[in-house]
Amino acid sequence: MFLRMITASLLRRRSRMLVALLSIGIGATILSGLVTIYYDVPRQMGAQFRNYGANMILLPSGGEKLTTGEAQEALGAIPADQLVGATPYRYVTAQMTRSQLSFMAAGTDFTQVQATSPYFMVEGAYPSGSREVLLGEEVAQTIGAKLGSVVEISYKPDAASADAATPITPGAALAGSAEGFNTNLVYVTLTLDDEMKIASLTVNADTQTPEYGGRAAEETYTRQFIGKSLPVRLGEDVDALSGATITSDAVVQAVNSARPTANAAAASGNTLSLRVVGILDTGGKEESYIFLSMSDMAALTGAEDELDVMELSVSASGAELEGYVSEIAEKHSGITPRLVKRVTRSEGAVLSKLQALVFLVTAVVLLLTMICVSTTMMAVVTERRKEIGLRKALGASDSSIRAEFLGEGLMLGGLGGALGAALGFVFAQVVSVHVFESSITFQPLLLPVTILVSMIVAAVSCLLPIKHAVAIDPALVLKGE
Amino acid sequence: MSLLELKNISKIYGELKALDNVSLHVDQGEWVAIMGPSGSGKSTMMNIIGCMDKPTKGEVLLDGVDIAKESSKKLTDIRRDKIGLIFQQFHMVNYLTAVENVMVAQYYHSMPDEAEALEALGRVGLRERARHLPSQLSGGEQQRVCVARALINHPELILADEPTGNLDEANENIVLDLFRQLHREGTTLIVVTHDPEVAEAAQRTIVLEHGRVAREIVNENFQA
Ligand SMILES: Nc1ncnc2c1ncn2[C@@H]1O[C@H](COP(=O)(O)OP(=O)(O)O)[C@@H](O)[C@H]1O
Ligand SMILES: [Mg+2]
Numbered sequence: 001m002f003l004r005m006i007t008a009s010l011l012r013r014r015s016r017m018l019v020a021l022l023s024i025g026i027g028a029t030i031l032s033g034l035v036t037i038y039y040d041v042p043r044q045m046g047a048q049f050r051n052y053g054a055n056m057i058l059l060p061s062g063g064e065k066l067t068t069g070e071a072q073e074a075l076g077a078i079p080a081d082q083l084v085g086a087t088p089y090r091y092v093t094a095q096m097t098r099s100q101l102s103f104m105a106a107g108t109d110f111t112q113v114q115a116t117s118p119y120f121m122v123e124g125a126y127p128s129g130s131r132e133v134l135l136g137e138e139v140a141q142t143i144g145a146k147l148g149s150v151v152e153i154s155y156k157p158d159a160a161s162a163d164a165a166t167p168i169t170p171g172a173a174l175a176g177s178a179e180g181f182n183t184n185l186v187y188v189t190l191t192l193d194d195e196m197k198i199a200s201l202t203v204n205a206d207t208q209t210p211e212y213g214g215r216a217a218e219e220t221y222t223r224q225f226i227g228k229s230l231p232v233r234l235g236e237d238v239d240a241l242s243g244a245t246i247t248s249d250a251v252v253q254a255v256n257s258a259r260p261t262a263n264a265a266a267a268s269g270n271t272l273s274l275r276v277v278g279i280l281d282t283g284g285k286e287e288s289y290i291f292l293s294m295s296d297m298a299a300l301t302g303a304e305d306e307l308d309v310m311e312l313s314v315s316a317s318g319a320e321l322e323g324y325v326s327e328i329a330e331k332h333s334g335i336t337p338r339l340v341k342r343v344t345r346s347e348g349a350v351l352s353k354l355q356a357l358v359f360l361v362t363a364v365v366l367l368l369t370m371i372c373v374s375t376t377m378m379a380v381v382t383e384r385r386k387e388i389g390l391r392k393a394l395g396a397s398d399s400s401i402r403a404e405f406l407g408e409g410l411m412l413g414g415l416g417g418a419l420g421a422a423l424g425f426v427f428a429q430v431v432s433v434h435v436f437e438s439s440i441t442f443q444p445l446l447l448p449v450t451i452l453v454s455m456i457v458a459a460v461s462c463l464l465p466i467k468h469a470v471a472i473d474p475a476l477v478l479k480g481e
Numbered sequence: 482m483s484l485l486e487l488k489n490i491s492k493i494y495g496e497l498k499a500l501d502n503v504s505l506h507v508d509q510g511e512w513v514a515i516m517g518p519s520g521s522g523k524s525t526m527m528n529i530i531g532c533m534d535k536p537t538k539g540e541v542l543l544d545g546v547d548i549a550k551e552s553s554k555k556l557t558d559i560r561r562d563k564i565g566l567i568f569q570q571f572h573m574v575n576y577l578t579a580v581e582n583v584m585v586a587q588y589y590h591s592m593p594d595e596a597e598a599l600e601a602l603g604r605v606g607l608r609e610r611a612r613h614l615p616s617q618l619s620g621g622e623q624q625r626v627c628v629a630r631a632l633i634n635h636p637e638l639i640l641a642d643e644p645t646g647n648l649d650e651a652n653e654n655i656v657l658d659l660f661r662q663l664h665r666e667g668t669t670l671i672v673v674t675h676d677p678e679v680a681e682a683a684q685r686t687i688v689l690e691h692g693r694v695a696r697e698i699v700n701e702n703f704q705a
Contacts, residue, residue: 005588008576008577009576012614387575394566394589395561395562396557397558398557
C-alpha cells in the first residue's frame, strides 16, 4: 500500500513531480557526466602524453663526452617514421649579470622540444632566432623579467675552480657540480642566508635515471637542505633518496663543493644579451631553468657541440623499444641509452586542477539541485495541505507522514539518478568526442553511485518540506473552506 | 452504557467563546444529531470529540479516558482506533482511486485489504466504480466513498460534520440509509446537520447557540 500510494502520487500528479524529477535528473546527469570525464580524462591525457612525450634518453657513458654528431648517428638505429622527436640538452650554470644570481641554463633545440615535451606551456613563443631566450616562470619572477625584456647572462668555464679563492661569505650565491650515477654530472645552485645556512637550493639531475636519481631535483627532496649549514652530511642532515644513493651522494658533494658565483661576471668569461621571447610554465623543475638555442649555448660556453643528455620520443613500446636500446648500447660504446617512463609531473598538475574543478562544479550543481527539489517539495506540501490533514485525520502518525514524503523523495531521487546516470554517460561521451576526440568507457560502478547520491540529495531536500508537512493540523479538514 | 461524556467544556479563542461550558452525554449505540446556526460551535465540538483539538477547559471522557489530557500522539491512536470521520467537503486523496482511498484508512489502522475495501464500497453501492479517481465521481458518490472509508475499520463512533450538506435528495437518502444500518449494527453516530430531515432521523437532537446547548429534542417518532 505504501508503495502503491507513493507511486500513485508520483504517476498521477505528473507535472509537479516532473519538475522535481527533472532537476534531480539534470543534477545527476552533470554529476555522472563530470565524474565519467574525470575518470576517463587521465586515461586519455595519459595516452596522449605517452604518445608524444620522451620515452628514451641517451646519456654519455662514464668518462665520455657526447656530441650531437654521435647522438645523431645513434639515432640511425631507430626508423625515421618511429622517431617523433630527439631533443639535445646541454646544461651549464650561468649567472644573470645584473642580479648576479645563478641559474641553470639549458641549451636545446626548440623544434624538438615541442615534440618530446608537448605538455610545455609557453607564454609568448619558443625562441626561433639567435639571442633569444625562454625563461622558466620561476626565473622570470625572481629577476622580474617580462616578455620582450633583455637579460644578460654570463658563463665562466669551470666556475668551481676559478672561484676557489673567493671566500664563502654570508648571503653568497654558490654553484657546484659532482659526478652522480654513471659519472654523469649533477648540478646545483644555492644561496646562503646571513647565518651561513642554506636559503635556497636548485638541483639539476636530468642526467640521472628519471624515476630514481631524477627525483633529487624535486622540491620535496631539496627542501630538506634548507636551513642546514655547510658541509651537509648525508644520512644525518639530509636523507638519501631511496634507490638512488649515488645521486643523493652527488647532490651532497655538489652542495659541499659549491663555490661563490657572485663575481663570476667580473672575471673572464662570455656574456650574452638575450631577448625574452617566451616564459615556460610546466608545473615542474623546468620553471627554474632558462633555455637557449644550442648555438647561443655554444657562444656562451665557447665549447661547441657537447651534450649532457638527449631525450627521444619513439612511437614504439615493449620489446621493440628495448631492441633499440640494446642496439644503440652495442654499437655506440660512448652512449648509454635508457628507457624512461612517459608519466610527467605536469600531467599530475593538470589533473589535480581538473579534479578541483570537477569537485567544485559538482558541489555547486548538487547544491542547486537540492534547492530546486526542496522548493518543489515545499510547493507540493502546500498544495497537499488538505490531503495531509485528511491523512492525519484518518489516523496517520507523524512518522507515517514522514515516511510517505521521504519515500516519494527517495523514489524521485532513484528515478532521477538512473535517468541522470544514463544521460550523464551520453553527455560525457559528447564532451569527450568533441574535446578529446576519443570515446569513453562506461564505468559500471557509476550507476549505483549516481543513484545513491541522487537519493541522498533528494532525501536531504525533503527534510524541510517534511517538517512542514508534519506540522499540519488535522482539524483543518473539518473547517469548511 | 456511556461512550462519550463532555463535562463543562469551553473552547476560547481570545475573546471569543466558541464553546461555552457545554456538557453532553452520549450512550453506546446512540444516534445524536447536532444542529445550530453557523458559527455556533458545532465544528469546534466535533473537532474536540474527534481528538483533533483540545478544549480550553473541561473534561472529555471517551470510553472512560479523558482525551483532554492526552498527548497528540495518543490522540492520533485513539482517533484511528475508535473514530470514523465524515466531512461536509468530501476530502478524498485526489490521486488515489475510490478503493485506494478506502485502503488508506485501512493502511493507517492496520493492514490494507483490497477485498474488504471493495466489499465496503459495495455496501455504499459503488462496487462498480472502485477504480475511478475522485475527479471521475459525482459529489454524492464521493461522499459515499467517504462513508465506506469511515466504516471500514469498524469504529465505535462515527462523527459526521454536515455529511449531506452538499448532496442531492437521492444521495442524501442513500447516506441516511447507511446511517440507519450502522445504527442497527450498534455504531454510535454523532451527526452535525442544518437539515431538519437529517436531524429527525436521529434519536435525539442537541441545538447549539453561541457555544451553548440551547435545547435538546428527543425524537418520539424514531424508527430503528
Ligand atoms: N481556529 C480558530 N480561531 C479563532 N476562531 C475560531 C477558530 N475556529 C473556529 N473559530 C470560531 O469559533 C466559532 C465557532 O466555529 P465553528 O465551530 O466552526 O462553528 P460552526 O457551528 O459553524 O461549525 C466561530 O465564530 C468561528 O469563527
Ligand atoms: Mg461547521
